[in-house]
Amino acid sequence: MEFYNQLSQYYDIIFPLNKQSVDFIKEHLVDGPVLDLAAGTGNHALALARDGFQVTATDLDENMVVKIKEKAALDEVTIIALPLAMEELDQLKDKSFSTIICLGNSLVHLNSLESVKSVTTTIYDLLDQNGKLMIQIVNYDRVLNEGITELPLINREKEQISFRRIYKHEENKILFKGELTIGGETLENEISLLPITSQQLVDVLTSVGFSKINLFGSFKGEPFEINSPALIIEATKH
Structure with missing residues (x-):
């Protein structure tokens, strides 16, 4: 589609990398392989790869995946970039990750709470023991x-x-x-x-098996409140 072709070309201008988000991820991640879901043009994946992390990045849009590969080549870093929808993560079942991130309001593109539960179940299975999931969406509360x-x-x-x-x-x-x-x-x-609320998302993650679920209102790290601009969740697999 022309809209997404153009969006991929100008994505980094519209959504420049937020250093606070990178710092937040580095502070909260578990050392080891990282999976970046719905990665866009891979800004977070690239930032982590530059710091020596082994990174896999996926996105539904093949134009975005091409951008990730181009930028990784320019930066001379290695990123495994794959054209996968979130619903197709079971194709990675032969791999495991210490940290999985899903940022940029991507999760709400799933069409139902059942789909959210299915995807987060697959994420749970892909995580190492004590691995972490980090999600960022708009505050739909x-x-x-x-x-x-x-x-x-x-x-x-x-x-x-x-x-x-x-x-x-x-x-x-x-x-x-x-x-x-x-x-x-x-x-x-x-x-x-899907305008998923904070309680709905916590309930889904709890039902999947996640524990130590922490809620933040922005990448500054302050606690989530009803009027926070964003909802950021950190959940641990035990």
């Missing part, structure tokens, strides 16, 4: 409670790029409309999101 219909505009004036993110509330779903404007030309795309 706040989105639902306040009836939020649009996230803050991402505007890169120098590059003449903006990304508008509109939420239309539907029964048990949110219809997400993205408007990507590049030099005056606007491309649009709509996709259904």
